[in-house]
Structures are given as C-alpha cells and as structure tokens.
Amino acid sequence: MNREELRAEFIKCDADGDGQLNEEELHNLLVAIGARVGMDDQAIMRALIRFDLDLSGKVDFKEFVAVSALLGL
Template identity: 40%
Template structure:
C-alpha cells in the first residue's frame, strides 16, 4: 500500500467509509470504477481533473485492476482525510 494512514482510521470511520464505498459502487461488484471514483470525489468536495484522477488511480490501484477495491479506497480516503485535517 502506498500509505499506511488507513491504520489510523477508527472503526467508526471505517464503517462510514464502507457505507460510502457501497453507495458509489453502483453495480455492486466490490470495486469503484474510474467514473464512480470521480463522482465520489466530486460529491465530497474534492475537485479533480482527468490527470489528477489518473494520478490517484495510478497511486492507489495497487493491484493494477483499473478499479479501486475497498482496501485501496481506505488508503486513498485516509490520505484525503489527513490532508483535509492538516489544511484546516
């Protein structure tokens, strides 16, 4: 995993993130596609252009499947949470 920040998430945060993941995993295949990830990031206020989205996928799609599974999603969101906290 590129980041170990996901280990700093509380069980309640992980539960909330699982619910968010499930909401955006529209086809219920256990992964979030590029389009679903873009929609999720936009919904939570992280504006990302095509290159930024590609960079996130390159960094966090550790199994190179072209999608983000829940474990990869935890690493990504842990970083976003950390960056949001540190920028406040």
C-alpha cells in the same frame, strides 16, 4: 470521516455492485466525500493509479482505505 462512513459512501458509488470502483465511480466517491474539489480528469486518473495497489484497473475498499489514510481523507 470514519471507516463505516467511508464504506457507506463506497457502496453508494459502486454503481455496478462489483465491490470495486472504476474511474467514474472513484470520481463520484471523491466528490461525495469532498476530496475532489478542484480535481480535473487527469487528477482523477492519477488518483485511480495511486489507489489501485494491485494494478487491476479498479479500486476495492481495502485499497481505498489504505491510500485514503495516507492522504488524510
């Protein structure tokens, strides 16, 4: 998936439109891009922690792209 496709999915999953994903929105994004297969709620929380580079409790697009590249998404 290229950066533009990731951005489109990110925007679709950003339900409140704040430019950041909370745990539920991140879960929806991971499902949308096919990365959530076999992940339970604890795995989603670990993903949130991994993606949340600035420790804000949410994941912005820049953080998502940085970590998704490392994870091969």
